[in-house]
Amino acid sequence: xxxxxxxxxxxxxxxxxxxxxxxxxxxxxxxxxxxxxxxxxxxxxxxxxxxxxxxxxxxxxxxxxxxxxxxxxxxxxxxxxxxxxxxxxxxxxxxxxxxxxxxxxxxxxxxxxxxxxxxxxxxxxxxxxxxxxxxxxxxxxxxxxxxxxxxxxxxxxxxxxxxxxxxxxx
Numbered sequence: 001x002x003x004x005x006x007x008x009x010x011x012x013x014x015x016x017x018x019x020x021x022x023x024x025x026x027x028x029x030x031x032x033x034x035x036x037x038x039x040x041x042x043x044x045x046x047x048x049x050x051x052x053x054x055x056x057x058x059x060x061x062x063x064x065x066x067x068x069x070x071x072x073x074x075x076x077x078x079x080x081x082x083x084x085x086x087x088x089x090x091x092x093x094x095x096x097x098x099x100x101x102x103x104x105x106x107x108x109x110x111x112x113x114x115x116x117x118x119x120x121x122x123x124x125x126x127x128x129x130x131x132x133x134x135x136x137x138x139x140x141x142x143x144x145x146x147x148x149x150x151x152x153x154x155x156x157x158x159x160x161x162x163x164x165x166x167x168x169x170x
Contacts, residue, residue, distance in 0.1 A: 075167040082163040090155045102141040103166035112142025112164040
């Protein structure tokens with residue numbers, strides 16, 4: 001008998017949970033609000049608010065909002081431009097050189113950099129890129145600066161490259 005009573009209680013509890021429809025078939029959630037800030041969700045229409053509660057209802061999905069303003073066009077027509085130059089340096093003289101890659105007319109530079117020579121040959125020398133930055137307002141080119149930081153003598157030639165990533169931008 002005790003087992004039957006327990007099973008009956010469980011059936012009522014789980015049957016009630018399975019029957020609850022929150023949100024309702026229209027997607028609306030119903031609740032009750034008290035002046036002290038308490039809020040409880042109810043299964044309407046089988047439950048209702050008490051006399052000291054205010055009935056509330058809200059949708060899981062709100063109404064369609066107004067169409068926003070058209071955004072800017074952004075960037076288009078990406079292109080990488082480069083400039084290479086074969087340069088002969090005299091290591092007995094302190095030197096620095098700047099190379100610039102310029103975007104086609106109407107495009108702005110988004111980024112850039114430089115490429116060191118593939119091989120410096122057998123001459124003991126050290127190249128250092130001391131500058132890599134956009135130039136112009138708005139920026140329309142990328143410039144790199146190179147220096148010989150070796151303490152050797154003699155001359156040598158290297159091929160240096162600068163590149164710029166360009167695009168149309170609004």
